[in-house]
Amino acid sequence: KNQVEQSPQSLIILEGKNCTLQCNYTVSPFSNLRWYKQDTGRGPVSLTIMTFSENTKSNGRYTATLDADTKQSSLHITASQLSDSASYICVVNTDKLIFGTGTRLQVFP
Amino acid sequence: DGGITQSPKYLFRKEGQNVTLSCEQNLNHDAMYWYRQDPGQGLRLIYYSQIVNDFQKGDIAEGYSVSREKKESFPLTVTSAQKNPTAFYLCASKRSKTNEKLFFGSGTQLSVL
Numbered sequence: 001k002n003q004v005e006q007s008p009q010s011l012i013i014l015e016g017k018n019c020t021l022q023c024n025y026t027v028s029p030f031s032n033l034r035w036y037k038q039d040t041g042r043g044p045v046s047l048t049i050m051t052f053s054e055n056t057k058s059n060g061r062y063t064a065t066l067d068a069d070t071k072q073s074s075l076h077i078t079a080s081q082l083s084d085s086a087s088y089i090c091v092v093n094t095d096k097l098i099f100g101t102g103t104r105l106q107v108f109p
Numbered sequence: 110d111g112g113i114t115q116s117p118k119y120l121f122r123k124e125g126q127n128v129t130l131s132c133e134q135n136l137n138h139d140a141m142y143w144y145r146q147d148p149g150q151g152l153r154l155i156y157y158s159q160i161v162n163d164f165q166k167g168d169i170a171e172g173y174s175v176s177r178e179k180k181e182s183f184p185l186t187v188t189s190a191q192k193n194p195t196a197f198y199l200c201a202s203k204r205s206k207t208n209e210k211l212f213f214g215s216g217t218q219l220s221v222l
């Protein structure tokens with residue numbers, strides 16, 4: 001079983017709608033949790049980073065939350081755009097980086 | 110333009126052949142990494158290097174080899190010993206081993222003929 005699980009595996013939404021991606025982790029302790037965006041055929045790009053003591057972090061239309069008690073993080077995308085179509089990867093940093101399996105988001109017009 | 114450059118974008122390997130994937134960075138980063146990405150799986154670490162002329166095995170090093178002769182270059186060789194090489198390979202770097210933000214290249218898709 002992966003130490004970092006993401007859900008859903010894939011998601012389809014209409015342009016302009018909001019969505020929330022989930023990341024559940026079992027590793028503990030950790031120094032920070034980061035969300036990456038990966039366009040098809042490209043390398044991941046960092047969106048947000050949170051330490052274990054932070055609850056929320058925003059980057060434009062992207063807002064990440066972290067609940068250290070339940071070991072859950074979420075990435076909320078507001079007013080989705082076609083360019084948001086990508087895979088979103090949750091990464092937990094312990095003594096090494098542990099990557100989630102990702103959520104594939106498709107935004108349709 | 111600063112960044113990480115991977116080449117080629119697409120690569121085909123014949124059975125029994127070794128192939129080398131290139132990774133060059135001009136970010137002056139000390140640490141460099143190679144990851145393998147398969148559908149439905151998280152990125153898995155193949156090899157990493159924290160300083161020139163030194164490198165360590167990651168979680169799935171069997172069938173791969175690397176070198177780090179220059180700070181800016183970290184090529185990955187997929188040897189014939191790697192029986193299932195088809196995957197998307199990502200090179201990444203970061204300023205130091207304690208700075209955890211990774212910068213990724215655009216990846217190389219390796220397929221077996």
